[in-house]
Amino acid sequence: MGIPTGMKMYNSQLSPFAARCRIAIYAKDLDVELIDLADPAHDEAFGRIAPMRKIPVLVDGGTVVPESETICEYLDDKGLGVSLRPDDPAAIARMRLISRIADLYVMDPMGELFGQINPAGRDQQLVAREIAELSKAMTWLEHYVGGPDFAVAGKLTLADCELVPVLFFFREIGPMFGQAQPFVGLPRLEAYYNAIRRHPAAGKVLAELDEAMKRMMAG
Numbered sequence: 001m002g003i004p005t006g007m008k009m010y011n012s013q014l015s016p017f018a019a020r021c022r023i024a025i026y027a028k029d030l031d032v033e034l035i036d037l038a039d040p041a042h043d044e045a046f047g048r049i050a051p052m053r054k055i056p057v058l059v060d061g062g063t064v065v066p067e068s069e070t071i072c073e074y075l076d077d078k079g080l081g082v083s084l085r086p087d088d089p090a091a092i093a094r095m096r097l098i099s100r101i102a103d104l105y106v107m108d109p110m111g112e113l114f115g116q117i118n119p120a121g122r123d124q125q126l127v128a129r130e131i132a133e134l135s136k137a138m139t140w141l142e143h144y145v146g147g148p149d150f151a152v153a154g155k156l157t158l159a160d161c162e163l164v165p166v167l168f169f170f171r172e173i174g175p176m177f178g179q180a181q182p183f184v185g186l187p188r189l190e191a192y193y194n195a196i197r198r199h200p201a202a203g204k205v206l207a208e209l210d211e212a213m214k215r216m217m218a219g
């Protein structure tokens with residue numbers, strides 16, 4: 001039982017976007033009801049609440065908040081639990097930059113690669129192109145990540161909420177496309193990933209992702 005909020009969040013245990021929000025929820029020790037949706041795109045009742053029909057969506061009374069970044073910012077703006085923002089404007093800018101790089105330039109190619117997991121019928125040209133895009137964007141994160149314990153400012157921030165699921169999927173997806181050691185050439189990110197997993201909220205979500213991933217792979 002955490003801090004009572006009366007909020008609920010439409011969730012999927014395997015969604016990196018929902019995982020991002022769960023890290024913020026757990027770190028803040030908020031009591032938010034999680035409602036798992038198997039097929040948000042075709043769920044009519046969900047579509048009436050959230051026309052974008054994408055997971056996650058937070059519901060706080062009459063306020064409906066879609067998009068993981070907006071949800072995380074909203075939770076922090078509510079002022080419940082620990083703050084997940086640094087105080088210094090330069091550190092806030094770094095936090096937002098890391099989240100933007102991951103959202104715009106990493107999640108995109110990673111999503112494309114996710115669609116190519118099955119080797120049968122794999123589009124090799126697309127895979128090569130998206131691996132190149134992903135590798136390039138990872139060098140940007142390598143440049144900007146602080147650490148080793150946290151992404152910025154020596155404390156858990158919204159940048160960690162973003163990075164932890166992203167790095168989980170990066171590490172999972174590499175070996176599926178012939179990159180047994182995905183962190184080669186990314187020593188700062190590797191050290192960061194090994195350190196941040198010891199944070200209770202990050203560790204909990206990583207365990208949830210691991211379990212959901214194993215369930216998916218088992219069919």
Ligand SMILES: N[C@@H](CCC(=O)N[C@@H](CS)C(=O)NCC(=O)O)C(=O)O
Pocket residue numbers: 012014015016017040041053054055056066067068069
């Ligand atoms: N930019 C969105 C992405 C959300 C998203 O793509 N969610 C996926 C689950 S991982 C989804 O609901 N897909 C269903 C669909 O696109 O129809 C965010 O940050 O929340």
